[in-house]
Amino acid sequence: MNAPLIWAGLPVLFGVVVWLLKKYPRIQLLAGCGLFVLFALLAIFLPIENPVGTQRAGFIINSSMNILGRQFVLTFAEQPMLMLLFGFSAFWMLGLFSISQARRLVSYGLVILGLLTASLMVQPFLYAALIIEAAVLISVPLLAEPAAHNSRGLVRFIIFLSLAVPFTLLAGWAANLAEANPANGMFQIRAAILLALGFSFMLGVFPLFTWMPMLSEETHPFISGFLLNLLSVVILFLGVRFLNTYGWLRTMAGVPNALQIAGGFMIISAGLWAGFDRKLIRLPAYLNVFQNGLALVALSLRGASPLILFSALLIPRLIMTGYLCLALSVLERKQVLGKGAFAAQPFAAVMVLVSIFSMSGFPLLAGFPSMLLLIERLGQQAPAILLLVALGLIALIGAGIRHMISMVTPAAEPDTQSLFTEPASSVLLNIYFTAGILVCLIIGLFPSRFMLAAEEIVRAFQNWQ
């Protein structure tokens, strides 16, 4: 048995098996969610390259697997990263028990997660772009909404992610050349530019993120939210892995500035777009771009472990986006995305606001500790970028206030019927949202625990400092 097979091969295989159970939706959901939880638990309790069990009946999980002469490697140090990905997905899938319209996510989610995990394991790195493209193409049936009248966002999603493939493959080739010829700076510049273009398409660097809000509007918020966040996090990890592998790239003169400028523009543009867009359903996309920008800015910092800051930003992001998308799904189902939301679905409406304010670094909420660290470091190292970040944050807070006013405003014709005929699942949802708000407060009030987890997640990237 080896680790790549367990966390990349088996999820893909089981995803197909779960998909075949579509005639039995209840069993499909239970089996799928069970598998997500199982893989997350295995990531926590099954150590790679360490003996498991007794001496007589024990076994060792190997860290590598060969396919067609190429290696897929997953080491013990990378296991916390795996825990984050599988744990986040399992947490997300639990929401499906209340959102029946998005249940097809469970089987596709397993396949997509398996492929994305494989992209993090493959060596050499350049193959990752092709595996991500395969995951993108597989996600198309998932994103094609049965009742959607147009799929412009979906088509753009395919185009932009496909355009990233040539650049990333060429960047892999150029990086190998640059490593072989360290004296020739031209090779390094070429690799850096190609890589920047590839990642710009994948991460939605300004102005290449137009497809994200369109996709969010066209598809179910729970599905698009999952895919956008999972893709972004995996691509960010790939970027970190690339920088960790190629030391010359990490220490190249212009790279921190480029990361800061790209990240800064992503933050301010996403904040402003979120502030001026009336449609609440597009908000997760803007928040995704905003958080990607923050991650890039965190990676650009010098001094004590920018990587820990990078992963400290990821944890509250993933938790709060999960709750935000679940709350938006509830509001969309009740057709109260906007006016009257507070009266019709108070828990979901509060959850939306808490998520927005948490991600804009509001004090006492989950996003605050990491945001404070980021702002402090930026103030010392890049005040100009801090200005962009501050403007983006103000715009995002403005968006939160605007949506709060809209949700508090009573609807023209209040749907009083739905207030008295709440389905049983809404009790579960209310408990879920209350737990979400508590988690948000706990992380905000006691950040030391989750900072330790953040440190563990990036343990694999030892060459960074």
Place this chain on the structure above:
Amino acid sequence: MNLAQVSPLLVVLLMAASLCILMLQNFRLALAALAAQYLLIFLLITSVLPSSLALVKLLVGWMITALLVSEIRLIEKDWENRIALSGNLLRGGVLILLWIVVYLGLPLIQLWIPVNQTVLLGGLILLSGGLIQVGLSNQVLRVSLGLLTLFSGFEIIYAALEPSVLVSGLLVLVNIGIGLTGLFLVIHGKEENEVIQ
């Protein structure tokens, strides 16, 4: 006759095929041009890849074409443009302009991507053709054919840079995926329209 001698002719034929895919209003003729384009790619790519590997690209290309042909009655209406003449003239004009720019910038591009000039030109012609198709259309079918053309161009260049079997295999899978995705989205859109009607 040596393949190197006919390569410039192949590039000219590739330009014709790419222009046909971009401008033709008849989907059947556009598919014929796509099939011809894959044949030309095969001939061009044999100068940098072993014939057996190049043949895989031809077979996959024709497989995708056959897939589209099999649903031709269902999807050919999705190919037609209402703004036929003006739109076509614009696309054709932009593409020819882009080819001129590519041709003039070829020595500079060759500094960055050091491969045989004819192979590079062939790849860039398809890349730019695909890019124009993808950028100037919002029809799913045209976008998929544009992406297929774009990837074909990239494959020609990348095969010359790194003749790896696994990359070629994965690129083949991506090509099939793009073809299937395009077909799925067109048919999916049709089914929705039928339900609405």
